[in-house]
Amino acid sequence: QLQLQESGPGLVKPSETLSLTCTVSGGSISGSDYYWGWIRQPPGKGLEWIGSIHHIGSAYYNPPLQSRVTISVDTSKNQFSLKVRSVTAADTAVYYCASRPVVTRRFDSWGQGAMVTVSS
Amino acid sequence: DIQMTQSPSSLSASVGDRVTITCRASQGISDSLAWFQQKPGKAPKLLLFDASRLESGVPSRFSGTGSGTDYTLTISSLQPEDFATYYCQQYYITPLTFGGGTKVEIK
Numbered sequence: 487q488l489q490l491q492e493s494g495p496g497l498v499k500p501s502e503t504l505s506l507t508c509t510v511s512g513g514s515i516s517g518s519d520y521y522w523g524w525i526r527q528p529p530g531k532g533l534e535w536i537g538s539i540h541h542i543g544s545a546y547y548n549p550p551l552q553s554r555v556t557i558s559v560d561t562s563k564n565q566f567s568l569k570v571r572s573v574t575a576a577d578t579a580v581y582y583c584a585s586r587p588v589v590t591r592r593f594d595s596w597g598q599g600a601m602v603t604v605s606s
Numbered sequence: 607d608i609q610m611t612q613s614p615s616s617l618s619a620s621v622g623d624r625v626t627i628t629c630r631a632s633q634g635i636s637d638s639l640a641w642f643q644q645k646p647g648k649a650p651k652l653l654l655f656d657a658s659r660l661e662s663g664v665p666s667r668f669s670g671t672g673s674g675t676d677y678t679l680t681i682s683s684l685q686p687e688d689f690a691t692y693y694c695q696q697y698y699i700t701p702l703t704f705g706g707g708t709k710v711e712i713k
Binding site for chain 2: 523532533534535538546547548549582586590591592593596597598599
């Protein structure tokens with residue numbers, strides 16, 4: 487089974503860009519037929535899908551976030567990344583990366599999560 | 607967007623109890639439904655997919671039923687390690703959406 491690990495700054499200032507990377511091990515991003523996705527969870531609240539990308543480049547985003555979010559893949563590093571622009575306190579959350587096989591479509595592997603706080 | 611409504615939002619139960627959690631979709635999702643368990647400070651763990659298929663390694667006391675818009679997660683005999691929050695999630699269509707969660711607490 488794949489292992490995923492998030493990394494990135496834990497503190498971001500309001501109006502700046504949140505950047506996180508997910509490193510995949512146990513398999514190749516480019517050799518696997520997966521969607522690579524991001525989900526977030528504000529403190530004490532539920533789960534929100536941010537978006538997903540396939541290694542060939544097609545990305546899908548949650549409409550409320552679409553204008554501020556970019557997900558990209560770096561096959562040379564076996565990583566995929568998330569950028570959220572113009573952040574506010576409402577973007578404070580635990581951010582999870584997760585894999586979803588194209589055939590079965592379920593999120594079957596998750597990273598441990600990265601807490602990101604938006605504060606000046 | 608497909609809205610996923612879980613009920614109840616919380617429940618208290620004892621070890622050995624049978625527990626049922628319901629998830630209702632705002633439109634038909636053709637069994638494209640997963641159930642997750644989340645413990646504090648941990649990532650969600652996949653329990654079931656395609657509404658009723660048990661993920662490898664998940665105990666058989668967990669089961670899922672339903673069709674169309676209405677789905678149920680049942681824990682046949684609650685164990686101490688099952689006290690957690692449970693989420694349903696539809697993958698029928700994007701945007702992927704989650705239910706609001708059901709917190710299972712010790713009575």
